[in-house]
Amino acid sequence: MLRRVVRGVIGFAGFLLVWELFSRSGVVREEFLPPPTTVFARLAVLLTEPPFVADVVATVLAWLIAVVIASAIAVPLGLLLGSVPSVAAASRALVEFLRPIPSVALIPLVIVLLGVGPETKITLAVYASLWPLLFNTIYAMSEIDPVQVDTARAFGLSRSRILWTVQLPHAAPFVMTGVRISASIALILVISTELLAGGSGGLGQVIFDAGAGGGRMDIVLSATLVAGVIGFLGNAALEKVQRRWLGWDDQIDAGR
Amino acid sequence: MTEPAGTMLAVSRLQHRFGSGPDAPTAIGDVSFEVRAGELVCIVGPSGCGKSTLLRTVAGLLSPTGGEVVLHGERVTGVSEDLAVVFQDYSRSLYPWLSVAGNVEFPLRTRLGKAERRARVAEALGMVGLGGQGGKRPWQLSGGMQQRVSIARALAYRPALMLMDEPFASLDAQTRADLEDLLLRVRAEHRTTILLVTHDIDESVYLSDRVLVLSKSPATVLKTLDVDLPVERDQVVTRGSAEFVRLRTEVAKLVHS
Numbered sequence: 351m352l353r354r355v356v357r358g359v360i361g362f363a364g365f366l367l368v369w370e371l372f373s374r375s376g377v378v379r380e381e382f383l384p385p386p387t388t389v390f391a392r393l394a395v396l397l398t399e400p401p402f403v404a405d406v407v408a409t410v411l412a413w414l415i416a417v418v419i420a421s422a423i424a425v426p427l428g429l430l431l432g433s434v435p436s437v438a439a440a441s442r443a444l445v446e447f448l449r450p451i452p453s454v455a456l457i458p459l460v461i462v463l464l465g466v467g468p469e470t471k472i473t474l475a476v477y478a479s480l481w482p483l484l485f486n487t488i489y490a491m492s493e494i495d496p497v498q499v500d501t502a503r504a505f506g507l508s509r510s511r512i513l514w515t516v517q518l519p520h521a522a523p524f525v526m527t528g529v530r531i532s533a534s535i536a537l538i539l540v541i542s543t544e545l546l547a548g549g550s551g552g553l554g555q556v557i558f559d560a561g562a563g564g565g566r567m568d569i570v571l572s573a574t575l576v577a578g579v580i581g582f583l584g585n586a587a588l589e590k591v592q593r594r595w596l597g598w599d600d601q602i603d604a605g606r
Numbered sequence: 607m608t609e610p611a612g613t614m615l616a617v618s619r620l621q622h623r624f625g626s627g628p629d630a631p632t633a634i635g636d637v638s639f640e641v642r643a644g645e646l647v648c649i650v651g652p653s654g655c656g657k658s659t660l661l662r663t664v665a666g667l668l669s670p671t672g673g674e675v676v677l678h679g680e681r682v683t684g685v686s687e688d689l690a691v692v693f694q695d696y697s698r699s700l701y702p703w704l705s706v707a708g709n710v711e712f713p714l715r716t717r718l719g720k721a722e723r724r725a726r727v728a729e730a731l732g733m734v735g736l737g738g739q740g741g742k743r744p745w746q747l748s749g750g751m752q753q754r755v756s757i758a759r760a761l762a763y764r765p766a767l768m769l770m771d772e773p774f775a776s777l778d779a780q781t782r783a784d785l786e787d788l789l790l791r792v793r794a795e796h797r798t799t800i801l802l803v804t805h806d807i808d809e810s811v812y813l814s815d816r817v818l819v820l821s822k823s824p825a826t827v828l829k830t831l832d833v834d835l836p837v838e839r840d841q842v843v844t845r846g847s848a849e850f851v852r853l854r855t856e857v858a859k860l861v862h863s
């Protein structure tokens with residue numbers, strides 16, 4: 351564990367060093383690709399400025415709301431669709447068809463329909479992040495070992511109890527993996543919509559405003575960095591939950 | 607129903623095919639037999655002849671394509687109350703997200719209070735020689751230990767009818783002998799009716815009141831042998847008796863015919 355952290359830090363430090371040297375080498379103009387020292391200095395200043403912090407909060411909030419809504423829709427729906435074998439097969443085909451449509455392409459449509467308020471980015475993020483979660487949940491439900499269900503049936507458990515005590519625990523690790531994939535997609539959609547919609551605040555708009563006219567790349571990169579950190583922390587938190595509650599799944603794999 | 611009093615299970619003209627159409631494989635050809643309350647009946651037969659399928663229809667997990675199963679005087683249409691199954695795929699029937707104790711406790715959750723459940727679980731795990739292993743997860747145990755967990759789960763449930771599909775298959779000789787004797791004790795104590803599938807001819811004679819010999823697939827009953835050995839069985843004395851040897855030879859001849 352510690353070794354992994356150390357390796358990660360070394361890798362990251364190496365990346366920053368190469369970036370620093372490259373920026374200062376004069377191959378590109380320093381305003382276009384400012385070195386990390388400049389970016390971090392700018393970031394430190396930005397984090398003390400209330401408007402920037404408000405933008406960060408706007409992005410994080412929209413993201414969290416989107417993930418919660420997507421989960422609230424996709425998980426129950428997936429459990430329902432996945433528990434009926436024929437429906438599972440049919441819905442898989444539909445999901446497979448809808449999934450490759452890049453959600454980013456829908457941004458203009460939704461802006462026209464909903465305007466540029468926060469509901470636009472939330473709607474798009476929910477739409478985009480719904481599919482992997484739905485797919486994972488359906489898959490988990492339909493791939494359960496029949497012996498596990500038969501065991502519960504033989505002991506006289508009702509269908510609803512089997513759902514809660516067998517199918518749900520079985521599906522949980524797949525669902526959790528789905529949530530992690532969905533969360534990363536939702537963040538991309540939130541920031542992309544902010545970038546394209548304008549006027550709704552958030553990190554995406556900071557990036558757009560600062561980048562317009564080739565101006566403040568130090569701000570652009572600072573905001574980008576913050577977006578990366580948000581995504582990283584979100585994933586780390588979900589991973590921790592997964593390990594704490596669903597650790598059995600990893601361990602069986604390790605034992606196999 | 608017209609079965610004589612004391613009949614726990616009546617299987618008549620049971621037939622099962624998987625799928626439909628003329629090419630659908632027939633797992634069970636034509637099987638009829640009865641089991642009286644408190645009896646221990648062993649089923650032996652060649653691999654793939656339909657023994658597991660037979661147990662699944664008796665359990666009500668599978669509806670047969672022909673014939674009927676009558677349990678407690680009622681035709682089986684779904685899973686019956688008061689029945690426990692020890693599956694042949696014991697490792698797949700244990701839940702990896704539950705501890706060993708949690709697995710044994712699992713079917714008792716809706717039936718008993720917490721204290722009583724704890725006591726039952728501890729007792730059952732102790733009986734199969736897994737006392738103190740309750741906190742582990744199933745995947746941390748060997749195959750033979752997992753099999754004993756699934757046996758403990760059935761024992762803790764104390765069903766009226768216990769269906770066991772090769773429950774001792776992956777155990778070493780000593781553990782196997784111990785559990786055979788345990789099963790006989792439990793059955794004497796709780797008057798449990800037991801239907802047990804085994805590959806081991808000696809085991810079938812040692813445990814049974816009756817042995818049911820099935821034919822090659824699709825299964826029919828080749829013969830039913832009454833085992834007139836003393837009720838008290840002993841691993842050394844019983845297995846050395848002339849009657850035991852005669853019976854095991856007869857079963858062996860039938861199985862290999």
Ligand SMILES: Nc1ncnc2c1ncn2[C@@H]1O[C@H](COP(=O)(O)OP(=O)(O)OP(=O)(O)O)[C@@H](O)[C@H]1O
Pocket residue numbers: 624631632633652653654655656657658659660694823
């Ligand atoms: N779900 C299924 N679908 C189609 N055929 C099946 C299915 N289950 C079992 N069979 C077939 O039915 C026959 C009987 O299978 P079953 O598992 O009952 O045999 P068995 O006597 O328990 O064998 P073993 O001694 O190896 O456990 C076999 O030919 C098997 O291939």
Ligand SMILES: [Mg+2]
Pocket residue numbers: 657658659694771
């Ligand atoms: Mg079998």
